[in-house]
Amino acid sequence: MYNRKDKAIAFLMILPSLILLAIFVYYFIGQTAWYSVSDWGTDPGTALKKGVEKNYVGLDNYHTLMSSASDYEFRVAFTNTLFFTIFFLGACLTLGFFLAFLLDQRVKGEGVFRTIFLFPMSLSFVVTGTIWNWLLKPRGGLNVLPRKLFGADPLEYKWINSDSILFKFEWMQGGDLFYLAIALFAFALFTYTAQKRHLSWMWVAVAGVVLWLISSAGFWNNIWLPIDKPNLDIGTYNGYGYHAALSGIIIAATWQMAGYVMALFLAGIRGISEELREAARVDGCTELQVYLYIILPQLRPIALSAIIILGHISLKIFDLVYAMAGIDNTDVTVPGILMIKGFRSNEWARSSAVAMVMLFAISLVVIPYLWTNLRTEKQ
Amino acid sequence: MSKRLLSLCSLVMVIAVVVGSFAPAARAQEDLSGEVEIFSWWAGSEGPALEALIALFNEQYPNVEVINATVAGGSGTAAKAVLKTRMEGGEPPDAFQAHAGQELIGTWVAADRMEDLTFLFEEQGWLDVFPEGLVDLISTDEGIWSVPVNIHRSNVLWYVPANLETWGVEVPATWDDFLAVCPTIQEAGVTPLVLGFAWTVYHLWENIAVGVLGPEGWNGIWTGETDLMGEDFLKVWDTFGKVLECSNFGEDNETMEWDKAIDRVVDGTAAFNVMGDWAAGYLTTTRELVPGEGFGYAPAPGTDGTFIMLSDSFGLPLGAPNRDNAIAWLTVLGSKEGQDAFNPLKGSIPARTDADVTNPELYNAYLQSAAADWATDTIVGSLWHGAAANEQFTGNFGGVVDLFTASGAPEAAAAAFVELCSTSGACGG
Numbered sequence: 001m002y003n004r005k006d007k008a009i010a011f012l013m014i015l016p017s018l019i020l021l022a023i024f025v026y027y028f029i030g031q032t033a034w035y036s037v038s039d040w041g042t043d044p045g046t047a048l049k050k051g052v053e054k055n056y057v058g059l060d061n062y063h064t065l066m067s068s069a070s071d072y073e074f075r076v077a078f079t080n081t082l083f084f085t086i087f088f089l090g091a092c093l094t095l096g097f098f099l100a101f102l103l104d105q106r107v108k109g110e111g112v113f114r115t116i117f118l119f120p121m122s123l124s125f126v127v128t129g130t131i132w133n134w135l136l137k138p139r140g141g142l143n144v145l146p147r148k149l150f151g152a153d154p155l156e157y158k159w160i161n162s163d164s165i166l167f168k169f170e171w172m173q174g175g176d177l178f179y180l181a182i183a184l185f186a187f188a189l190f191t192y193t194a195q196k197r198h199l200s201w202m203w204v205a206v207a208g209v210v211l212w213l214i215s216s217a218g219f220w221n222n223i224w225l226p227i228d229k230p231n232l233d234i235g236t237y238n239g240y241g242y243h244a245a246l247s248g249i250i251i252a253a254t255w256q257m258a259g260y261v262m263a264l265f266l267a268g269i270r271g272i273s274e275e276l277r278e279a280a281r282v283d284g285c286t287e288l289q290v291y292l293y294i295i296l297p298q299l300r301p302i303a304l305s306a307i308i309i310l311g312h313i314s315l316k317i318f319d320l321v322y323a324m325a326g327i328d329n330t331d332v333t334v335p336g337i338l339m340i341k342g343f344r345s346n347e348w349a350r351s352s353a354v355a356m357v358m359l360f361a362i363s364l365v366v367i368p369y370l371w372t373n374l375r376t377e378k379q
Numbered sequence: 380m381s382k383r384l385l386s387l388c389s390l391v392m393v394i395a396v397v398v399g400s401f402a403p404a405a406r407a408q409e410d411l412s413g414e415v416e417i418f419s420w421w422a423g424s425e426g427p428a429l430e431a432l433i434a435l436f437n438e439q440y441p442n443v444e445v446i447n448a449t450v451a452g453g454s455g456t457a458a459k460a461v462l463k464t465r466m467e468g469g470e471p472p473d474a475f476q477a478h479a480g481q482e483l484i485g486t487w488v489a490a491d492r493m494e495d496l497t498f499l500f501e502e503q504g505w506l507d508v509f510p511e512g513l514v515d516l517i518s519t520d521e522g523i524w525s526v527p528v529n530i531h532r533s534n535v536l537w538y539v540p541a542n543l544e545t546w547g548v549e550v551p552a553t554w555d556d557f558l559a560v561c562p563t564i565q566e567a568g569v570t571p572l573v574l575g576f577a578w579t580v581y582h583l584w585e586n587i588a589v590g591v592l593g594p595e596g597w598n599g600i601w602t603g604e605t606d607l608m609g610e611d612f613l614k615v616w617d618t619f620g621k622v623l624e625c626s627n628f629g630e631d632n633e634t635m636e637w638d639k640a641i642d643r644v645v646d647g648t649a650a651f652n653v654m655g656d657w658a659a660g661y662l663t664t665t666r667e668l669v670p671g672e673g674f675g676y677a678p679a680p681g682t683d684g685t686f687i688m689l690s691d692s693f694g695l696p697l698g699a700p701n702r703d704n705a706i707a708w709l710t711v712l713g714s715k716e717g718q719d720a721f722n723p724l725k726g727s728i729p730a731r732t733d734a735d736v737t738n739p740e741l742y743n744a745y746l747q748s749a750a751a752d753w754a755t756d757t758i759v760g761s762l763w764h765g766a767a768a769n770e771q772f773t774g775n776f777g778g779v780v781d782l783f784t785a786s787g788a789p790e791a792a793a794a795a796f797v798e799l800c801s802t803s804g805a806c807g808g
Contacts, residue, residue: 044771044803045489048466052490070798073778138631161633239785245633327456328577329633330781343460345774346486 029359036061036352047346054349061353074354075171076239077333081361083167083242084250084334085314091254092310093303096261101291103262104269114266117259125256129323132252136160160248160324163331168241243331249324257313261306268302269295304369311365316358412442415704417693418465418472420458422451428724432528435720436711443704448472466492471696473705478765479527479690480516481601485769485805487694488524494695495522499706505713508731512758516766517692525692526713529727532656532749533687533761534586534679540672542647553681554590554618557651561625564650572626573649575640577777578763580628584619584780585762586653590681591615594757601760601767603807607797608790616789623784638665645674653679655689655764659745660726670745678752686756689764690730722746728753772805 038054041047065074099117103110120128135141136159143159146152272295280294318336325332327340335358342351421429426449433445450458455476462475471492477483487493500506500523506514509527517525538550546567551557557571564571574580589597591614592605599605605612626632627649632640638661643649645666652658659676662668670676678685693712699705711717718729723741728734728750736742736750760766763773779799783792800806 044485044769044805047771048463048486048490048492050490050492070775070778070782070795070802073781133634137634140634158631161629161631163629325633326576328777330577330777331633340456340460341774343463344456345771346463347771347774 032352032355032359035349036356038349040352041342041346041348041350044346047348057349061349062357065350065353065357072171072239073330073333074335074338076243076330077335077338077354078357079240080243080246080332081315081317081334084246084253084317085311087246087250088253088257088314089307089310091250092258092261093306095254095258096306097265097299099258099262100265100269103266114263117262119259120256121260123256125253125317125320126323128252128256129249129320132248132255133160133324136248136251158245159251160245160332162244162247164244165239165241166244171240239331245325245329245331249321249332252324253314253317253320257310261310264302264306265299268299272298308365308369312362315362315365411440411704411707413701413704414444414446415474415701415708416446416448416472417708418448418450418458418462418475420450420455420476422449425725428721431720431724432711432717435717436708439711440704440707443707445708466696469698471698471700473699473701474693474695474708476691476693477525479513479525479692480760480766481769481805482765482773483517483525483692483694484519485771487696488519488521489769492697493524494697494699495524496526496695496709497523499526499709499713503710503713505731508733510730510732510753510758513688513690513730516688516758516760525694526709527690527692527730528712528718529691529722529725530730530749530753531689531727531764532752533582533689533764534589534682534685535654535656535658536677536679537641537644537652537654537658537662538650538675538677539644539647540675542650543675546650548650550675550677551680552683554587554622557680558618558621558625565625569647570627570643570649572622572651572653573640573643574626574628574632574652575635575637576633577780579637579640579654580623580632581763581776581780582655583622583653585687585767586679586682587619587622588615588762589685589687589759590679591618593681594685594759597759597767601806607800607806608793612793612796613789616783616792620783620787620789629784642666656745656749657726659743659749663743663745664726670743676745676748684756686752686758687761688753688758689761689766768805769803771803772799775799775803 035054037056037058037060039057039060040052040054042057046052065071103113107113133140137143138156138158138161139154143155143157145155147154276294276298277290280290285293316336317334321332321334321337322340327333327337335354338354339351342348342354417429417433419429429447429449433447436443436445450461455478458476462472465471466487477487483493500509500514505526513527513530514523517523517527536550543550546564546569548560548564551560561571572583574583588600592599592611596605596611600607600612623629637654637658640649641652641654641658641661644652645662645668656676659670662674663670666673668674679687693709695702695705695709712721713731715729715731715734718731719735719741722729722734723746726746728736728742728746732754734750736747739747742750762768762776765773768776776799779792779795782795783789786792
């Protein structure tokens with residue numbers, strides 16, 4: 001056990017960083033939160049006035065972002081981030097595991113391959129973005145590769161500038177889907193905790209359904225909808241969905257991060273004792289079954305860490321998009337880009353609201369992780 | 380009194396007046412000392428032009444040290460963000476660069492952070508040497524707010540004369556003419572109009588709007604006199620949509636900066652490009668083409684006799700730490716020598732109409748023709764480049780264009796335009 005003096009010294013040692021964190025992280029988060037519910041910059045004339053009065057306007061800025069016809073750009077950014085996260089995570093995990101699986105076959109020169117696959121991680125996203133921009137241009141490297149190699153016709157695929165939209169949906173449906181997703185998430189959480197506390201399944205199911213009803217009916221129709229109506233004459237933007245132009249950015253991001261996931265998985269695979277595999281083989285498992293039923297389940301904690309790390313990278317992605325598409329390309333825009341644009345048009349309150357939404361999304365991923373981590377450490 | 384005495388007297392008086400008028404200026408030059416901090420985004424290829432100005436300033440005010448605070452990158456985006464945090468934090472530079480017009484007025488003048496420069500304009504007699512249209516753009520009812528250093532022209536159509544001859548196409552005088560020759564060019568397997576990144580599309584829009592509405596209709600947008608749901612304004616959007624169909628919009632424009640786009644014109648895979656006249660500098664210096672032979676230029680369709688201008692200018696923030704030195708800096712900027720030192724290196728024309736623009740050693744053929752137009756044309760302000768509308772309007776204008784390209788409906792675009800007008804307050808009233 002520690003005595004009092006030890007504790008006091010320990011506290012003093014971390015005090016400076018606590019103070020710095022309190023000021024430069026939490027105080028400024030608080031300030032951003034306050035700006036996001038104020039009207040600072042709504043009137044361009046007073047946006048930069050000395051000592052301008054900032055009035056509390058409640059959730060108006062969030063309402064506008066979510067519903068006004070002219071603010072569709074934020075909603076495109078929002079859905080882009082969701083799709084980017086899903087595909088980037090999927091691609092990275094699959095490719096990373098596949099590479100780890102290949103390297104696990106005791107190939108010659110494994111160290112060389114490991115280094116090669118890990119190398120892209122040492123680049124910054126700006127460099128990656130610039131290089132892949134060259135490669136994926138309509139008349140760029142990848143499309144002319146067939147001609148260079150076999151003299152065939154160059155490809156016409158628009159990796160980074162396609163204007164087609166897959167999985168298209170209307171924003172109004174999108175809202176319902178969004179809340180359905182939240183409800184499912186809540187339901188899963190309920191189920192998880194219920195298992196721990198030996199509650200009956202029925203109660204959990206009832207709670208989940210109630211939550212879904214509240215979130216979809218309550219939030220969507222009663223809060224967002226009335227604000228959406230006055231602007232409908234402008235015509236609604238019908239570009240919600242997966243913008244195919246995101247593909248190029250996802251490819252670049254995957255190229256950079258897949259090696260890292262590979263390293264994580266490889267370490268995990270190597271950590272599984274050979275005896276377990278042997279035992280499975282003796283019991284008549286095929287090599288595929290060994291991977292499916294023995295190795296994959298053991299890699300679950302590593303997969304979770306990978307998801308958290310990649311997830312928070314993809315939710316706050318900015319530099320890669322900035323390098324590959326610039327700031328005025330709505331098709332592939334992300335919330336981080338909108339904050340830069342806020343500096344251009346002096347809309348401080350709106351940008352703060354965008355920042356808070358991003359913070360909320362990231363905390364959805366990070367907080368449960370930290371929470372479970374702290375709990376397991378205590379145990 | 381004898382005649383001789385009288386003439387002597389008048390001579391003394393003349394000398395007194397002459398000496399009197401020069402002496403304070405001379406004394407002021409020697410008196411000024413200390414520092415002056417100049418905030419701009421002129422780095423890289425634009426750096427030498429700024430250096431030339433600083434050298435001239437040092438010659439005239441040897442005791443003042445110039446602090447060159449440059450924030451490079453993104454055509455000023457980065458610099459503007461830094462400037463905003465500095466001003467907000469109460470540490471203004473002595474003088475800072477801003478696009479002349481509403482970008483400065485809508486942001487800094489509206490925020491009561493600039494000093495009225497009318498006194499300097501009157502003292503230096505600048506009201507007579509800067510064109511009236513320009514002075515209107517940099518003024519409000521309360522004063523004149525910045526000293527323009529250079530002028531760029533937004534409405535220029537670029538092409539290669541020899542290529543047009545091969546395809547049998549003439550330079551279109553109006554956008555209707557352009558739409559008429561568009562199929563001919565397409566049949567030759569060539570893109571009629573080449574575009575680059577999204578901002579070059581907005582740049583095209585302002586050229587089409589001025590081309591369709593004329594200078595009065597264009598200015599009317601910003602004073603509230605043009606009917607934004609009226610037939611003419613809907614025709615702007617309609618024409619814009621048709622012109623986009625004659626371009627590489629949506630094909631590969633989102634992958635090129637403006638210089639790569641104009642490269643297409645040079646290599647013959649595109650016929651025309653609408654771009655500001657910084658393109659002339661690129662074509663002559665980087666591509667080593669001769670103006671009029673290697674590349675041709677004309678006012679953008681429908682804008683003959685109109686000069687859509689954008690201008691870099693310097694303003695004087697209230698609370699500048701070295702106000703007197705900053706005024707001296709502004710005086711050098713607005714002087715004939717200052718403008719002739721800066722512009723040949725920047726590849727732009729002087730804002731003053733009495734500058735040495737006919738000197739071929741300083742200004743090439745393109746710049747000379749632009750300067751001639753500058754002195755005679757009707758001057759209007761560019762939208763995308765900060766002269767015509769405030770930053771909130773400009774920053775969100777891309778959204779209006781997106782709505783139009785997504786829906787293809789001029790009415791929807793016009794309605795979105797009206798809404799942006801009302802939220803940003805950029806269109807009068």
